[in-house]
Amino acid sequence: MNTAPSVAEVRALIVKHKRWDLAFAVIGTLALMVGILTFVALFADMLIDGMPRLNYDFLTSFPSRRPEQAGILSAWVGSTLVMLVTAVAAVPLGVAAAIYLEEYAPKNWVTEIIEVNVTNLAGVPSIVYGLLALGLFVYQFGLGQSILAAGLTLALLILPVVIVATREAIRSIPSAIREGAYALGATRWQMVSQHILPYSIPGILTGVIIGMARAIGETAPVITIGALTFIAFLPPTPISGAFPFLSFEWLTAPFTVMPIQMFNWTSRPEAAFQANAAAAGLVLLVMTLSMNALAIYLRYKLRKNIQW
Amino acid sequence: MVATPIVEVTSAANPQQSKVLKAEVVDLNFHYGSVQALKGINMPLYEKHVTALIGPSGCGKSTLLRCFNRMHDLYPGNRYEGRIKLHPDDTNLLDPKVDPIEVRMRISMVFQKPNPFPKSIYENVAYGLRVRGVSKRSVLDDKVEEALSGAALWGEVKDRLRDLAFNLSGGQQQRLCIARALATDPEILLFDEPTSALDPIATASIEELIGDLKNKITILIVTHNMQQAARVSDFTAYMYIGELVEFDATDTIFIKPKNKQTEDYITGRFG
Amino acid sequence: MVATPIVEVTSAANPQQSKVLKAEVVDLNFHYGSVQALKGINMPLYEKHVTALIGPSGCGKSTLLRCFNRMHDLYPGNRYEGRIKLHPDDTNLLDPKVDPIEVRMRISMVFQKPNPFPKSIYENVAYGLRVRGVSKRSVLDDKVEEALSGAALWGEVKDRLRDLAFNLSGGQQQRLCIARALATDPEILLFDEPTSALDPIATASIEELIGDLKNKITILIVTHNMQQAARVSDFTAYMYIGELVEFDATDTIFIKPKNKQTEDYITGRFG
Amino acid sequence: MTSTVAGIPAIATVPPIVSHRLARRHTRHIKERIIEFFLFLAAASSVFTTFAIVYILVSESWVFFQQVPLRDFLFDTQWTPLFSDAHYGIMVLLSGTLVSSSVALLVAIPLGTIIAIYLSEFAPFTVREVAKPFLELLGGVPTIIYGYFALLFVTPLLQKIFPELPGFNLLSAGMVMGIMIIPYVSSISEDAMRAVPMNLREGSYAMGATRFQTALRVVTPAALSGIAAAYILGISRAVGETMILAVAAGMQPNLTWNPMEPAATVTAYIVQVALGDLPHGSIGYQTIFAAGLALMLITLFFNILGHLLRKYYRQAY
Amino acid sequence: DALVKVDGSSTVYPITEAVAEEFQKAKKGAVKVTVGISGSGGGFKKFCRGETDISDASRPILEKEMKACAEAGIKYVELPVAFDALTVVINPKNTWVKELKVEELKKMWEPGAQGKIMTWNQVNPAWPNAPLKLFGPGADSGTFDYFTDAINGKEKASRGDFTASEDDNVLVQGVSRDVNALGYFGMAYYAENKDKLKAAAIVNKGSSKAVLPSLETVMAGTYQPLARPIFIYVSEKAMQRAEVREFVEFYLKNAPKLVKEVGYVPLSQAHYSQALKNFTSKKLGTGFGGTPEVGVKVEDLLAREAKL
């Protein structure tokens, strides 16, 4: 039996099917627009509310009870330093964990537990990390209510994201590269450090950025461990005039961060503070954006050299 | 169903002058988890000669080749039984007490698909030396030039050593991988279908290269191309479903194989 | 450097009774971006005969095959010039105005590596029909059985049609892909090295299958295995670096090719 | 060893002799072991973190459960631990979390998946490369901003459609949360789809399938395990989100399955109490640990389920 | 470095922030002051661990916290610094509420009302048969405790089916958008949103006169029972440091002006003087004895026997 349809029938069928293609292309574009337009709307709204407050003084002043004099100097410096600690702690730890899981771990129940664990940590409410850190970092390890404690707390918070992204990046490296390195007599660590690590940097960067974008906006855990709201001085500078020129005193300094400033302002009665909050939100977003932009650029640069 | 493996070279008409044993596969079984891929393989490997492994797809050629540099150690669940003795020091390559890294430092491998690292041409060739702790610039420079010349690539790339290896053509990439292997002065060089992804011109240049190399190194090559086996090898082993059916001087295998199945395969009546 | 392509079948000793033209490649050039992969190809395709494409790696066999079902349309930057005329309706397959989907509905393809979908055996075979809007259970059931029988797989899988296709062995998967292609009653069936990843037993069963199929369908097959070409095809085309060097009845090509280069290739003196 | 005895340097072209290599092997082995151990520690740190969290939650909940019977905790239908007439029915908060997360996922999963399919199978190269990072920014907007966006923009909009909708409700909070989660779903799903080997797509197109048919019937099922991972991360994010709900959902402990009502969620409750005026150590304060523990156990359950599902669906190509 | 650490209630925060700002200015930066907002509970936790010098509190110290402080050997002086007048607000379009009696409020808010009192006319038959929508702060807050105590006669005794938020601006939004809404929160939020909200006059039990919340009525003590004092607690150990003493003295001396500026109601001058006297004479302990109460007169409180 030959049920092959005639050419005319086939054509009619194709026209029908292609309608779905078109419909989906439209639906897809719309879905994309929902996301992008929401972002644009949020950004525009903040821009309208916060733009008048965005000036040099806003960036270089300390908090004040007078909305027009209040600024975010201590907040953005604090956020920057906390993010620095977070990155320095989360990236090596997350990357090392991912490397272990992808390149070293035997396929057994221990590994499986670790894997479930990592995804599970992604769902723990951030405030619980704050409570954990208060007990562990602040009191147990005696780090106090410092930039160091806050950075480490946020590092724990974003660890799952870094681990997952890094694992995906490592997985995309073809096994031919691994075999090539081993075949030349490389040890496992040589293979990992000279190949796996450099080639997965773009993917790692993506994970770090997504994680950092989340960390920079967190308030509750940072307040729990003791971030301040009014602080009219900056932490000691990391570069000192005398030998050894580097100082780590800032790690133990009291601090505040951007989102705390923002939350405080949004909850104040005066309308002028709401404008400050919008302006701070804008600055926060720009900080996140520039982190993202840097990473996207780096990723783009590095990816050009690595293709499979 | 399959004839007993023939291990000794029975052909008196061996075209080569001297035949020194470089390595010897003894009663080798290999298992991928529960799948047995090699069954009681016995085979010699002669120094400074080319030995070809032929046989239908899936017969275990790659599996056997990869036993020589313990590549199977990289994946869990794989199991060796038997020995591969490396002469003159009589080490059993498969001994769990023998460090696979040591084995790989002595035995290099070139893969079916060229797999250069996403680094510069220079760094690709120097990689094996760096792994061995060599970092002196002058030594590296010399070795890189020597290896690239050995792989017939020096002329084409000497002005662009800092270029990314990915920018080379497929054939050049494969020669780069050969240079990378050569740079470490291996005792044995393993080739797994090195030309199957290459065009005829690149193929010809690599075959020529193998001809040159065998004056210095012992070579084991897997190929699915009978013509290639005939052209480049001194000895040929025919495998079928995990067993070694026949091993002999290449001329013997191609002109009057002992085994009916070998003959059928070589003349294309089967497989 | 290469002889002018020979398009007409000159051999009088054609073993087949009737020779009806099914398709015709006319002055075909093909470009991957700036790389020209096919140069002025002219070739006939006879109905209910098997035509084999042979030639060294990288010569353009796959490229030519994939022109027949417009597979190149999937990637940006590819460019066709010339025509492939499909008879009897005289459509030019490569015409941009001809919908590639229409072409693919008439011409099916089986790939080098079996690529079953992550679905059940049944759904894999029924896929082409579902794509064509068939959803009546009884029709599907009949067609699936017919196609699986046609691909010599029905006996092995009839009790496990709901199983995932991945659980089949490599050879079975390849036959499943053939069944999938058969289920849509194509006018031409394209095979790209369908047995290169298979063991000899699976290979034999697929070659047998091709022998049966040619009573019903026009077949174009790419193979790197000369023996296979000799066994399964009625006509053979020898290609070299993007050009068609010689086309003739298979017997003629293998026994007394006109072109020196073809002869060298077939006898293994080259490539 | 031999070569160094008399201080005669080894000849460069001769490869170092075997025993020499063996001497280096020992230190190499130890070094590798140490590195592996440190990497293991890093991986195990996640387990350690979990243990620490569980330890804190359990030890603090311990006090709580000595005063509140487990039965009340599980089956009471009111959650008023801070009122004089205290009830401790965790179901109330869990229902809020469940409903808001469901709404969020009803937004994020279809939109995220559609976007992923669109970007991976339909969109031209430039659109894809530009849209993806842009979309990823949605995950970086401070959540308080989303909260006010839900309260001041989405809710009034929804009230035009449903005039009965109260000013605080799970619906608008959930929807906005869903938009925030879109990049989690779309980015990771799209990666998974792009990792589907081309030969499967070719197989489908060769059968005469259209783009849409190929995307829906071949690419999506083939990428299922990666898509599942994306969904799980999205769900985790939804369950753990706080500020949007605290601002826009009404913080009213309300045992309801209706998204059109206001309700409180576990996370919003925890934050509220942790930063409120309650004396620490009081039974009211202790509730946050019991609530946190309940939430953690539930997410753990879903994660194990997801892990098993993915294991079942994971396919090798 | 001379550093004064303050933490605690977000209600007291704006006042302390203003004082800290002015104090630092007056001291020309020789003394640094930090202020956090981890809530009255979180503040006392740190205070009783000896981590902070001063604790902001929107409610008196409670028994549990007194015990914790006693165990750690922390002694303190309790100083009322301002009034927070809880304002009952309704939608400006609400035409039926002219004044509210405490009994009416109780009818709306008592625990028994939950699920029963759902319309306005159930509270007062003269009011329309419209749904009653209630808004208030979360049950964890000092405001909630005080309101329930003052209206329902028992602390934390309240119906539970109302919309709660920690952020009073959210409550402002809620009430301003619903004609049938009624809510309560601090007076400052009403003062800043007079265009969107209407304050309800509360009938004073003593005089039977309806009184609107204002600076004058609160200071005069006629706006009752919804005006409550808010406090700072100063650690005795910290008092040994000059900068802490100076800061507290500065606080009490400048409070009248600064409290008004940030929207709260100052105590009378006499109260501040008495408070200062208590402070300098180190009158240790709390006048509440660990249980909050409603309607205490500040002068009584300051004169009371204090207990640690």
Ligand SMILES: Nc1ncnc2c1ncn2[C@@H]1O[C@H](COP(=O)(O)OP(=O)(O)OP(=O)(O)O)[C@@H](O)[C@H]1O
């Ligand atoms: N990782 C693996 N796990 C299980 N079985 C495997 C694995 N790799 C290979 N095999 C099986 O072992 C057998 C030998 O495989 P091998 O790759 O050595 O064949 P080959 O002779 O090199 O074939 P080809 O010419 O196709 O490369 C085959 O049946 C194959 O299916």
Ligand SMILES: Nc1ncnc2c1ncn2[C@@H]1O[C@H](COP(=O)(O)OP(=O)(O)OP(=O)(O)O)[C@@H](O)[C@H]1O
């Ligand atoms: N996507 C592509 N882009 C650019 N060049 C390509 C691409 N695909 C193939 N080529 C080139 O086109 C030429 C023909 O390739 P094709 O795959 O048709 O060869 P083939 O005859 O099928 O070889 P093989 O036997 O190895 O499969 C080769 O030189 C190849 O490098």
Ligand SMILES: [Mg+2]
């Ligand atoms: Mg192989």
Ligand SMILES: [Mg+2]
């Ligand atoms: Mg091909």
